[in-house]
Amino acid sequence: MISESGRKRRNLIVAGSVALGLVALLSLEFSLTPRTDRGDWPTQFRSNGEQLYFTGMNSNGEAIRATGGGHMQMMGGGSCAACHGVDRQGGRLRPTYWTVAPAITEAALTGEHGDSDGHDHSSYTRESLAEAITKGVRPDGSEIGSRMPRWLMSDEDLSDLVAFLLPDEGS
Ligand code: HEC
Secondary structure (H helix, E strand, O other), X not given: OOOHHHHHHHHHHHHHHHHHHHHHHHXXXXXXXXXXXXXXOOOOOOOXXXXXXXXXXXXXXXXXXXXXXXXXXXXXXXXXXXXXXXOOOOEEXXXXXXXXXXXXXXXXXXXXXXXXXXXXXXXXXXXXXXXXHHHXXXXXXXXXXXXXXXXXXXXXXXXXXHHHHOOOOOO
16 A cells, blocks of 8 residues: 555656656657748848748739648748748758648758658759749659749749859859
């Protein structure tokens, strides 16, 4: 038979482990979620493309539109930064942690990925990046998952956005 103090101690241990587990989960949450805090945004946008990336609106205040993308799309107010993060490093989405928005830094977009991580697309050019954003097709012809919205915007906005994402590549 367990004594009264033994039971108290056991309860304390259980409560302690639960608390520790919560702390561990929370830190995982912070390390995996893309940084999308408005506080981290640039205070001034240097280009129409940059403004589109962060706000989903062009410098005339017109919103770009999208289909697909699901819940997060509606919650996040429809900007690339909402899913791919302020620093474009990507991360797991909320609340669907199994969905990962990939990094779309210039290095990630132009680097050849090995096949070991199951992520094997060839390098993007500005042209194929525009196709990916509007039609959801990678340079190798594979389809981007449906959690990535298909975007609708003017040719001018699209070319500004693509130039922001791939500044070093001439169009
Ligand atoms: C609702 C969340 C969400 C938003 C908003 C979003 N994306 Fe994505 N994006 C994703 C997800 C998820 C994937 C990966 C889908 C997959 O794995 O097939 C993706 C994939 C991509 C890819 C393909 C990357 C690769 O490695 O091939 C590009 C490029 C991209 N997004 C650009 C953009 C741009 C530019 C915007 C803003 C106009 C944007 N995304 C907005 C979720 C989002």
